[in-house]
Amino acid sequence: MYTVILQAIGLATAAWIAYLSQPGSSLFSWHPTLMSFAFLVAMPNGIFALSRNHPLYASAKLSSKVTIHLLSQLVAVSSALIALATIITNKDNNKADHFTTRHGLIGLITCIAMVGATSGGVLANNAQLVKAFIKPAAMKSIHAFAAGCAVYPLAMTTIVLATYSNFLVSALPIAYMRYTIAGVATIMAVAVYVQVSQRGARKTVRAD
Ligand code: HEM
Numbered sequence: 001m002y003t004v005i006l007q008a009i010g011l012a013t014a015a016w017i018a019y020l021s022q023p024g025s026s027l028f029s030w031h032p033t034l035m036s037f038a039f040l041v042a043m044p045n046g047i048f049a050l051s052r053n054h055p056l057y058a059s060a061k062l063s064s065k066v067t068i069h070l071l072s073q074l075v076a077v078s079s080a081l082i083a084l085a086t087i088i089t090n091k092d093n094n095k096a097d098h099f100t101t102r103h104g105l106i107g108l109i110t111c112i113a114m115v116g117a118t119s120g121g122v123l124a125n126n127a128q129l130v131k132a133f134i135k136p137a138a139m140k141s142i143h144a145f146a147a148g149c150a151v152y153p154l155a156m157t158t159i160v161l162a163t164y165s166n167f168l169v170s171a172l173p174i175a176y177m178r179y180t181i182a183g184v185a186t187i188m189a190v191a192v193y194v195q196v197s198q199r200g201a202r203k204t205v206r207a208d
Contacts, residue, residue: 003048004055006191010040013184020171027090032162034083035107038076039155040188046072047148047192070125077118084111103161110154117147148196156189 014036023033049057049068057065084107091098099105120143123129127136134142162168163178172178 038079042076156185
């Protein structure tokens with residue numbers, strides 16, 4: 001049940017950020033809107049779909065859960081890459097330097113790591129292609145660890161850093177409200193970390 005509550009909190013926060021950004025009002029507006037949709041809505045749906053006790057997916061076959069995971073991650077990665085392209089183009093249009101803030105730099109690292117973890121997911125899903133080099137189970141564990149314990153916490157750190165941006169501080173009616181967004185990002189990062197590490201622990205117990 002807690003997965004549904006977390007997803008609802010992620011959805012509400014992404015909707016709040018979209019409301020503050022007014023998507024369509026400028027090229028920039030798509031950056032926060034699509035990034036928060038990617039990392040607070042689509043990606044958690046893909047990750048929690050694999051959870052054992054998700055009320056919506058509990059009775060689904062593993063193959064269906066994997067399909068939901070794949071489609072959700074495809075949507076998340078596409079949205080994040082479009083959001084990255086919009087901020088880079090927007091900065092180019094304004095003749096501004098790139099990756100000069102902590103948010104921009106960690107955000108770039110997040111996007112590169114996301115592409116790496118996604119490639120690992122594609123290999124994990126087609127493990128027979130690489131089984132001469134790496135065992136399928138190891139490939140899956142590496143993908144899960146890279147995505148859940150590296151990419152997702154990095155993405156949430158980037159969102160926390162975004163709460164210090166002039167844009168968000170001036171868009172919020174009370175600047176301290178940014179701590180709500182930062183708090184949600186922290187809770188989501190911890191929840192995803194716990195889910196991924198529990199799956200890893202279950203697999204280790206089964207292997208014993
Ligand atoms: C995990 C999600 C996010 C990622 C990966 C990300 C990534 C980035 C990157 C790479 C840049 C630098 C682009 C450049 O310098 O050319 C940037 C800039 C920016 N982002 Fe994000 N972003 C995310 C979420 C957000 C959110 C939610 C907001 C606002 C609510 C936001 C606001 C900004 C602003 C104001 C800039 C321009 C100033 C700066 O470079 O720091 N971003 N973002």
